[in-house]
Amino acid sequence: SQQGEEDPQALSIQEGENATMNCSYKTSINNLQWYRQNSGRGLVHLILIRSNEREKHSGRLRVTLDTSKKSSSLLITASWAADTASYFCATDPYSSASKIIFGSGTRLSIRP
Amino acid sequence: GAVVSQHPSRVICKSGTSVKIECRSLDFQATTMFWYRQFPKKSLMLMATSNEGSKATYEQGVEKDKFLINHASLTLSTLTVTSAHPEDSSFYICSARDLAGGYTEAFFGQGTRLTVV
Numbered sequence: 001s002q003q004g005e006e007d008p009q010a011l012s013i014q015e016g017e018n019a020t021m022n023c024s025y026k027t028s029i030n031n032l033q034w035y036r037q038n039s040g041r042g043l044v045h046l047i048l049i050r051s052n053e054r055e056k057h058s059g060r061l062r063v064t065l066d067t068s069k070k071s072s073s074l075l076i077t078a079s080w081a082a083d084t085a086s087y088f089c090a091t092d093p094y095s096s097a098s099k100i101i102f103g104s105g106t107r108l109s110i111r112p
Numbered sequence: 113g114a115v116v117s118q119h120p121s122r123v124i125c126k127s128g129t130s131v132k133i134e135c136r137s138l139d140f141q142a143t144t145m146f147w148y149r150q151f152p153k154k155s156l157m158l159m160a161t162s163n164e165g166s167k168a169t170y171e172q173g174v175e176k177d178k179f180l181i182n183h184a185s186l187t188l189s190t191l192t193v194t195s196a197h198p199e200d201s202s203f204y205i206c207s208a209r210d211l212a213g214g215y216t217e218a219f220f221g222q223g224t225r226l227t228v229v
Contacts, residue, residue, distance in 0.1 A: 035220075042118075042205065042222035043156075088155060092218070098211060099146055100218050102156040 004089050004103025012109040019076040021106040023089030024069075030092045032065055033100070034074050037086045046074075046087075076108075084110045114140045116208050118221025125196055125228055133191045133224045135206030142208035145189040146218070147181060150203040162189055196228040 004025045013019055023032070034046040049056045049065045049072065056063045062075040076083055089103040115138040125131050135145060144163050148156040160176075162168040162183035170176045178200075180192040189208070193200050203225050209218040 040203075040225065043220045045220070048217065086153075098144060098209065099158055099161050100207065101158065102148075105155045107153070 004091055004101060006087075006089060006103040006106050008106060009104065010107045010109070012111060013079060014111050015079060015081055017079055019079050019083070019108055019110075021074045021087050021089075021108070023072045023074070023103050025072075025089075025091045025101075025103070026070065027091075027093050029067075032063075032072050033090045033092065034061075034063060034072075035088045035090060035102075037088065037105075039085075043088075079108075079110045081110045081112050084108060114138070114208075114217075114219045116142075116206065116219045116221045118206050118224055120224060121222060122225045123227070125226070127197055127228055128195055130192055130194045131196055131226060133193075133204055133206075133226075135189045135191070135208065135221050137187050137208045137210075137219070140208075140210050141186040141212065142189070143186065143211045144209050145183055146207040147179070147189075147191050148205045148207065150205065150223075152203075156205060159191075193226065196226070198228045201226055201228045 004023050006023045031050045033048045035043045047058045047063050049063050060077045065072045086105045086107050088105045090100045092100050117136045119134045147159045149159050150156045158171050159174045160168045160170045162181050164183050164186050168181035183189040205223040206221045207218045
């Protein structure tokens with residue numbers, strides 16, 4: 001079963017605005033990752049944040065992690081039309097199973 | 113980062129036939145590989161986990177006789193959809209990681225879009 005839940009399920013914003021997506025999960029994790037998926041395509045790894053980190057930046061991306069609340073957020077600043085995609089959080093659980101579980105995803109649409 | 117190659121990227125097959133999907137780790141040894149399935153506009157659901165040389169562990173609700181997984185080498189895992197039906201049409205993605213030396217990141221293939229007609 002999926003561990004993560006993301007909100008919103010869908011988000012539509014104007015080009016140039018910031019987009020924020022949230023992810024909640026249930027069990028202890030080694031790390032949490034964010035992926036992007038363009039329609040009908042494979043996954044693109046965006047950023048990984050480890051359980052002992054609280055915030056991480058990569059270009060226009062900012063990820064936060066709150067392990068006490070079991071939640072993470074992905075902020076995309078100054079969005080472009082090319083950012084239109086589905087975004088998934090994926091948790092790497094702290095267990096021997098080592099299987100990555102994906103959240104439900106957020107479909108982001110950037111209006112030009 | 114490490115590369116995982118998945119082949120084919122798209123396949124169309126007739127109902128009742130079997131289809132094999134390959135997942136290769138190109139520059140690292142994948143002790144563990146994972147297979148996911150994704151329905152349109154949905155998230156990725158883990159189907160099974162396979163460790164090199166061992167039988168795959170399937171998630172609840174996944175038919176092991178329908179989805180045959182082989183992980184015979186440290187660089188190759190295959191998923192065979194047997195006696196495919198239209199409801200098996202989906203996007204299948206593999207993931208690989210090397211757990212021999214401790215924790216490492218997982219890397220994903222580009223996915224295979226299976227259409228059963």
